[in-house]
Amino acid sequence: MSKRFKSLLTPIIAVLLGIIVGTIIMVVSGYNPVTAFTALWNGSFGDIYYIGEVVRQFTPYILAGLAVAFAFRVGLFNIGVEGQFLVGWLAAVWVGVAFDLPRIIHLPLAVLAAMVAGALWAFIPGLLKARFRVHEVIVTIMMNYVALHVSNYIIKNIITDNKDKTDLVKESATLRSDWLQSITDYSRLHWGIVIAIIGCFVMWFLLERTTRGFELRSVGFNQHAAHYAGMNVNKNIILSMVIAGGFAGLAGAMEGLGTFGYATVKGGFTGVGFDGIAVALLGGNTSLGVFFSAILFGALKVGALNMPLEAGVPNELVDIIIALIVFFVASSYIIRVFLDRISKKEVK
């Protein structure tokens, strides 16, 4: 068994194990797993409307996954995607409602604002890590809370007059498309998917094909060797956080300019940023892997909504299945050992 094949098989087995254990749990708690999984499938791919919704759902997942994966490749654990995502969302909507510009300028400007906001938010933990060796996990978690409360404040007191919700972004800044909606039976599908796919390509190209990526990967694998080779380790640490934050900010723009078209005061985290960690983990921190695992998570999330309706299974059970998949991915070491055993047997 080649290495490549094994690294492909590992997440697939993790997903299967998640489904198997999920089945057992359903049987034990008295639900019919066949109808439940049929409902899950129907609710994600059974209808063009659902397909549109799935795509809409996995668009920010891709970008959030990239935000985790990119930092991880440089050896950093970006737990702050949620915060970077929230400030990106806010910035996009702010630019979207505050200006009146031609579409060709307005939309890119709003998207850019989201990216810059996310990048700046991630710059702080990057800087603290590079300058003072403060662990990025602690700082990014803290920055998540700051992002949540600061953006709530800005929405309530600066963009609106003590309201919980901003206006819709201007036509000229929206990612929504009547055409995309009409061909998917009026789902909320929007143009953001194009940005997400470009994001995947950019991450791959940047890391694998450029001299900058060569440095980032070197720092990720061995900081000492990178330093010896004349690379600026601190600069690359900061840069990786900034780029990761940019991806997270873009994920926010997907919601602010696409799915919702506005920003609201939130009582708690959306979870998109944290799901991004699972997406990156399942995708093996490569851009192609992130793309496919985001599709899976998006489908589970959207399909889950159909399970209570069609099969009477509570929504929470789907969360449990997702959690199980994440669990098995995290313990992929065990799966890999198992695969090694099998391939050894083959040789004999």
Next chain:
Amino acid sequence: MEYVIEMLNIRKEFNGFVANDNITLQLKKGEIHALLGENGAGKSTLMNVLFGLYQPEAGEIRVKGKPVKISDPNIANDLGIGMVHQHFMLVDTFTVTENIILGREITTAGSIDIKKAEKQVREISERYGLSVDPQAKISDISVGMQQRVEILKTLYRGAEILIFDEPTAVLTPQEIKELIQIMKTLIKEGKSIILITHKLKEIMEVSDRCTVIRKGKGIGTVTVSETNPNELASLMVGREVVFKTEKKEATPKEDVLEITDLTVKDTRGVSAVNGLNLSVKAGEIVGIAGIDGNGQSEFIEAITGLRKAESGSVKLNGKELINQTPRKITESGVGHIPQDRHKHGLVLNFPIGENMVLQTYNKRPFSKNGILNFKEIYKKAKSLISEYDVRTPSEYTLARALSGGNQQKAIIGREVDRNPDLLIAAQPTRGLDVGAIEFIHKRLIEQRDNGKAVLLVSFELDEIMNVSDRIAVIYEGKIVAIVNPKETTEQELGLLMAGSNRKEAGEHSNV
């Protein structure tokens, strides 16, 4: 005589690359059996097969005459086989005892009985003359001591057969002497030993028989008392090997490197280099001789930009370079073969090809406008690999999968190829076979003859005496003497390295 271990016609492949091809090794009870072969010949692979880390594709292993299947290291342990790896596998923050009992804890009523374990560890340590403190923390003890902890670990698990993979490569000459003593004690206590080493002197000194492998094939087993280093070397390489490198008289020209009053602190903040002065001229090799821990590492790290210097001046061709970045220093014309190849020299998870351009990836033709040109990178890598005889399945193989010696050759190729004005070589031949050492020494001398300056740091006095044109002795962070290798002796050097002054040392060596 009965064999405790027999490895018969072993074959091991990695994705079609044959690392062991029909190798036979038979270990008698109570002998030290040396395993000799060039870098990448397949020694570590063969031992990993015996220790259950790899499964052979063909061949048979017998322990005390009985055929066995060793499918993982636990089975090897149960069969009484223990291995001291070249890269230690110890938990830094644990004590010696904790490391030793890891996985074999003695418990009374469910909790670890550390006192009892310590007592056992102390007993074993005394019995074999290891003098290890069971309560010391791993991070606080020297490399030599850590190695003894590894030995203790195998003994604690009841090993009868001990495998040592290049144990002396990381040790100072004094530690080597002590290790040899320990091995002799082990034999006296009834153990049997397989010893991998590239140092023929050590084989001649301690081992009874020696099995030679060449490019994955078994060449045969010889009785050490009936052979000599020259024969061993030519068996291993397949041709005659010259031990003393031929070289012309040096023709030193202008100063390339001038160091004045350099002071550097070590990681704990204690002064390690104390006002060091040294110059290296174009067209000469200056060797730094000294006992480990006299500031050599800090000195090299400071002049290559890896560590901050406190004060002083480091000039290259008249240009001040103190506390510049490694990139600036590299680009001013310094090549550096680092002492620790895994920490600094290589990105182990990169293909060997990408490691070949670790400093030059941002230059043409390897990249243009920030975009890498993999065709050029791998073309370069391919030519360096063949020029420096790096044995690797291909240039796309991860650096991690190369044998230790071949990783070193790759680094040397990369550094020499940049043709730097000053080449700094720290322990360049550590872990290399005699053929490769000869090759490296020739390269260093070639650099010199091309009018470049070479600074060589080594714990091997032979190497220092052989290759250098001037020897600078370092003691407590200062250069205490400069001697001419032709006019000095190992004794005089030894005394200077231990801190006695020039005059005394000279008198002693005359006696």
